[in-house]
Amino acid sequence: MPTGAAPGRLPNSTDVLVVGGGIVGCSLAYWLAQEGIEVVVIDRFDLNTQASGANAGSLHAQLQSSRARQTDPKMVESNNHVVKLGTPAIRLWQQLAKTLDTDIEVVVEGGLMIAENDEDRKMIEAKVKRENALGLEAEIISGNALRTIAPYLSDQALVAEFCPIEGRVNPIVATPAIVLAAQRHGARFFRHTELLSLEKLSDGYEAKTVRGSIRCKRLVNAAGPGGGKVAAMAGINVPVAGDFLHMNVTEAVEHFVPHLVQHARRKLTLKQASNGNFLLGGGWPAGPDPKTGLPSVNRASLEQNLWMSIQVVPALRNTRLIRTWAGINISLDGMPLLGPVPGHPNFHFALVVTGYTLGPFCAQLVADKLMGRAPVMDISPYSVERFG
Amino acid sequence: MRVKGHGINVVAKEIDVTFNGQVVKALEGETVAASLTAAGKLSLRQTKAGSRRGIFCGMGVCNECLVAINGQQNIRACMTTVKPGMRIEEQTYPGKLPGPDTPYLAEPPVSDPPVHKPDVLVIGGGPAGLQAAKAAAKSGCQVVVIDERPALGGQYFKQLSKTHAFDSDDSMDKQFRAGRDLIREVEGLGVKIMREAMVWGAFGPQDIAVFADGKSQVFEPKQLVVATGAYERGVPVPGWTLPGYMTTGAAQTLLRSYRVSPGKRVILGGNGPLNIQVAYELTRAGVEVVAVVEAAPKPGIGQAGNLMRMAVESPDLVRDGITYTRTLKNANVPILYDHVIIEARGEGKVETAVIARLTPNGEPIQGTQREFKVDAICVGFGFQPSADVSRPLGCRHHYDAKKGTLTIETDANCQTSVPGVFVAGDSGGMGGSRAAQEQGFIAGCAAARGAGRTLPSDVEAELARRKGKLGSHLRFQAALWDVFKAPRWMHELAREDTLVCRCEEVTLGQINQAFGTGIDTVGGIKRQTRAGMGRCQGRYCGPVMTHLQSLINGQPTEEFSFFAPRPPIKPVPIAALARKPADA
Numbered sequence: 016m017p018t019g020a021a022p023g024r025l026p027n028s029t030d031v032l033v034v035g036g037g038i039v040g041c042s043l044a045y046w047l048a049q050e051g052i053e054v055v056v057i058d059r060f061d062l063n064t065q066a067s068g069a070n071a072g073s074l075h076a077q078l079q080s081s082r083a084r085q086t087d088p089k090m091v092e093s094n095n096h097v098v099k100l101g102t103p104a105i106r107l108w109q110q111l112a113k114t115l116d117t118d119i120e121v122v123v124e125g126g127l128m129i130a131e132n133d134e135d136r137k138m139i140e141a142k143v144k145r146e147n148a149l150g151l152e153a154e155i156i157s158g159n160a161l162r163t164i165a166p167y168l169s170d171q172a173l174v175a176e177f178c179p180i181e182g183r184v185n186p187i188v189a190t191p192a193i194v195l196a197a198q199r200h201g202a203r204f205f206r207h208t209e210l211l212s213l214e215k216l217s218d219g220y221e222a223k224t225v226r227g228s229i230r231c232k233r234l235v236n237a238a239g240p241g242g243g244k245v246a247a248m249a250g251i252n253v254p255v256a257g258d259f260l261h262m263n264v265t266e267a268v269e270h271f272v273p274h275l276v277q278h279a280r281r282k283l284t285l286k287q288a289s290n291g292n293f294l295l296g297g298g299w300p301a302g303p304d305p306k307t308g309l310p311s312v313n314r315a316s317l318e319q320n321l322w323m324s325i326q327v328v329p330a331l332r333n334t335r336l337i338r339t340w341a342g343i344n345i346s347l348d349g350m351p352l353l354g355p356v357p358g359h360p361n362f363h364f365a366l367v368v369t370g371y372t373l374g375p376f377c378a379q380l381v382a383d384k385l386m387g388r389a390p391v392m393d394i395s396p397y398s399v400e401r402f403g
Numbered sequence: 404m405r406v407k408g409h410g411i412n413v414v415a416k417e418i419d420v421t422f423n424g425q426v427v428k429a430l431e432g433e434t435v436a437a438s439l440t441a442a443g444k445l446s447l448r449q450t451k452a453g454s455r456r457g458i459f460c461g462m463g464v465c466n467e468c469l470v471a472i473n474g475q476q477n478i479r480a481c482m483t484t485v486k487p488g489m490r491i492e493e494q495t496y497p498g499k500l501p502g503p504d505t506p507y508l509a510e511p512p513v514s515d516p517p518v519h520k521p522d523v524l525v526i527g528g529g530p531a532g533l534q535a536a537k538a539a540a541k542s543g544c545q546v547v548v549i550d551e552r553p554a555l556g557g558q559y560f561k562q563l564s565k566t567h568a569f570d571s572d573d574s575m576d577k578q579f580r581a582g583r584d585l586i587r588e589v590e591g592l593g594v595k596i597m598r599e600a601m602v603w604g605a606f607g608p609q610d611i612a613v614f615a616d617g618k619s620q621v622f623e624p625k626q627l628v629v630a631t632g633a634y635e636r637g638v639p640v641p642g643w644t645l646p647g648y649m650t651t652g653a654a655q656t657l658l659r660s661y662r663v664s665p666g667k668r669v670i671l672g673g674n675g676p677l678n679i680q681v682a683y684e685l686t687r688a689g690v691e692v693v694a695v696v697e698a699a700p701k702p703g704i705g706q707a708g709n710l711m712r713m714a715v716e717s718p719d720l721v722r723d724g725i726t727y728t729r730t731l732k733n734a735n736v737p738i739l740y741d742h743v744i745i746e747a748r749g750e751g752k753v754e755t756a757v758i759a760r761l762t763p764n765g766e767p768i769q770g771t772q773r774e775f776k777v778d779a780i781c782v783g784f785g786f787q788p789s790a791d792v793s794r795p796l797g798c799r800h801h802y803d804a805k806k807g808t809l810t811i812e813t814d815a816n817c818q819t820s821v822p823g824v825f826v827a828g829d830s831g832g833m834g835g836s837r838a839a840q841e842q843g844f845i846a847g848c849a850a851a852r853g854a855g856r857t858l859p860s861d862v863e864a865e866l867a868r869r870k871g872k873l874g875s876h877l878r879f880q881a882a883l884w885d886v887f888k889a890p891r892w893m894h895e896l897a898r899e900d901t902l903v904c905r906c907e908e909v910t911l912g913q914i915n916q917a918f919g920t921g922i923d924t925v926g927g928i929k930r931q932t933r934a935g936m937g938r939c940q941g942r943y944c945g946p947v948m949t950h951l952q953s954l955i956n957g958q959p960t961e962e963f964s965f966f967a968p969r970p971p972i973k974p975v976p977i978a979a980l981a982r983k984p985a986d987a
Contacts, residue, residue, distance in 0.1 A: 267497035
């Protein structure tokens with residue numbers, strides 16, 4: 016039996032306290048604990064529940080179509096910075112898949128963005144040029160070449176952007192596997208331990224939680240959509256919000272779609288999981304339940320997402336819907352928020368948009384900084400300083 | 404096997420279908436499940452892990468009896484009517500991708516889903532739903548009843564299928580007759596009845612999504628009566644997934660509606676009067692019943708008070724009970740009180756049932772095991788109210804620790820905490836078919852009033868009469884279940900390698916191990932193990948896992964301890980639900 020059962024009492028102190036037990040906080044604990052650094056992770060719910068546990072595990076590298084259409088120079092720059100993270104982030108997932116002792120279902124067969132008209136074709140052509148310039152491998156394919164690699168597409172799919180590094184991972188398997196690995200290196204995890212307040216000390220923070228207080232030398236805010244609230248406790252204001260998103264799941268069928276499929280105009284992310292089920296989403300909104308404030312499913316999103324799915328992959332008409340869920344996505348200004356905070360020497364951010372794909376890699380960048388090493392890439396563009 | 408006699412004759416045409424390429428004789432109009440069971444074909448599908456499954460619930464919720472028909476995949480044999488020439492095949496996992504000649508499961512609609520706005524929508528055409536429809540229709544409401552089965556009646560009033568006919572009314576037992584009369588009455592009142600219609604989503608009291616006629620339809624009723632009944636509790640024991648191990652309710656449907664026995668040598672077990680009734684019905688039909696295994700102690704002198712109370716409240720039902728037990732005695736069918744079926748064994752199907760005597764605390768006693776060679780095991784451990792519709796609507800429920808069920812909160816008019824939503828019958832807590840009818844009528848009247856109608860005097864009079872009788876029925880039920888008081892098992896009869904989640908094939912050991920990592924919510928266990936992610940939507944494993952969760956975290960079980968209710972309520976073809984975005 017794994018040793019994961021959280022010890023009942025929160026320790027009095029730790030070197031690093033991570034607030035948030037999603038993919039970012041858990042992989043951060045893994046990177047730090049591996050290097051012998053004392054780390055405690057707290058979460059107000061169970062681990063891997065919110066944005067991390069309730070996402071569909073797409074490994075995204077290319078720009079989403081709605082982002083590619085943004086023209087505001089600030090957003091263009093943000094989006095460029097995000098594109099740079101995709102490839103190393105997915106490579107890291109491939110490496111994790113080899114080192115962790117569980118099959119976390121990392122499959123990298125490439126992603127397709129489908130264009131059905133001339134305007135969309137032009138958009139993806141320009142996008143490929145831009146992404147190539149940023150170091151992302153991607154190409155335009157059409158005609159027989161497209162039918163050969165993706166015979167499942169409808170005839171309306173004229174042309175597509177193919178991005179070979181894209182794929183999928185299973186979040187409900189991967190995060191627990193990372194937690195287990197982190198625990199083996201001494202990281203400690205406390206569930207149902209909501210942070211109530213932070214007191215700044217000369218050499219760190221005292222964090223008050225529903226399960227007692229803990230002092231830390233360094234505090235990392237990896238609280239995802241709750242990250243704004245945690246920052247505010249330290250007197251730092253950042254514009255963090257959460258978007259509720261809808262997902263549809265079909266029954267399992269034999270494998271016939273190896274790719275992560277997106278659409279150049281409309282909201283769609285479509286892929287077939289290792290079990291054979293299709294996960295259908297792409298940013299369709301879900302509502303917060305008026306009573307509980309928790310994510311709840313809405314009918315219009317459910318229906319329109321299914322329409323999009325069968326338009327692109329007609330054979331999905333052979334399948335049934337068996338589950339739906341409503342998840343939450345962190346929304347910032349389009350870019351992760353990483354690293355130290357000027358004027359708050361012991362406070363660090365690890366808030367990641369497109370969180371599941373970029374989570375372990377962004378956590379590694381933050382971990383390097385915490386260990387006084389130079390991260391593999393410059394993280395200054397992702398600093399809180401951009402908010403002034 | 405098919406049973407004969409008792410003034411019931413086959414009237415349907417015999418047709419040929421194939422199962423795995425072999426010709427099977429079927430009766431036109433019966434379910435595929437009935438045809439295959441009659442032919443002794445119990446193993447219908449293969450799971451991901453390669454084991455075999457067959458009919459379990461017999462009522463469309465468990466999704467175990469899946470077969471492929473004419474190339475289409477994952478079709479519930481128990482809910483599908485057999486047609487001449489059908490090519491039925493064992494379902495593989497995952498489903499195959501059918502070739503271009505196989506029609507899709509559904510086509511996307513060309514326009515937005517049709518919207519119906521009746522005064523009263525009744526979900527479920529069993530005793531409660533039919534009475535609700537009757538009361539509302541008699542009060543001048545436009546009423547629609549939707550039911551998933553091809554015929555009305557629900558589980559209690561399920562009727563003989565059109566494959567057979569009684570040679571005269573005298574051949575009908577009173578359960579058939581009362582059901583037939585009620586169905587006729589409701590049909591005569593101008594109630595719109597939609598059969599083979601399935602609620603797939605309850606997005607709001609005025610936003611009920613239904614799959615019928617191959618398409619999605621939306622109901623925006625003024626008032627809603629939920630009468631969705633109950634399903635059998637899932638009690639995992641080693642071997643409970645073997646083909647031939649099914650609920651007593653499933654066996655009764657095969658027998659009463661289709662004149663098919665689940666096997667040639669049958670054992671029944673669990674807890675409660677239904678097992679004895681079905682043993683009686685099987686025995687009368689000439690099936691060899693080897694025993695009825697009842698967890699409760701034999702009613703003795705200590706039960707005199709309860710038996711007296713039952714005789715006062717419903718003397719006819721007590722007489723029925725005496726008939727059942729006497730018939731079983733005369734046929735040398737033992738009722739083994741203080742016993743439970745602890746295991747089913749067999750290679751790919753049920754071959755042996757293992758029973759054991761129980762201690763007063765409900766623990767099987769080592770060394771008391773006995774084995775019976777059988778080809779079917781029918782098990783009923785009582786029921787779970789179906790909260791499929793009431794939970795997503797946000798109606799308040801509470802956990803009834805004594806019964807081990809999530810129970811809706813309603814007032815004297817069967818009104819839930821959500822205005823305009825009524826719950827009647829067993830979906831509101833198990834009160835039996837008579838209480839269900841009174842509650843249905845009460846709910847129908849309240850819904851009619853809610854829709855702005857004034858009750859006619861005869862309806863008022865019937866309402867008063869039924870309100871008066873409801874207490875008596877509930878007292879009868881309370882006394883009955885006191886007589887049948889037995890241990891309420893959740894996971895206790897399972898071994899570490901016994902599947903708790905049948906769909907995703909997750910064992911008790913795997914669930915315990917996940918709890919051992921510190922996860923202490925069923926939602927967390929679901930994500931970690933996939934238990935509850937399958938086609939049945941966690942109906943059978945959910946209560947067991949919720950119980951384990953309360954043992955582990957020491958917190959009392961309450962409404963939010965259970966899996967979050969999410970659509971679809973049952974699997975539904977995605978193309979039927981697809982809706983073109985306005986700007987597309």
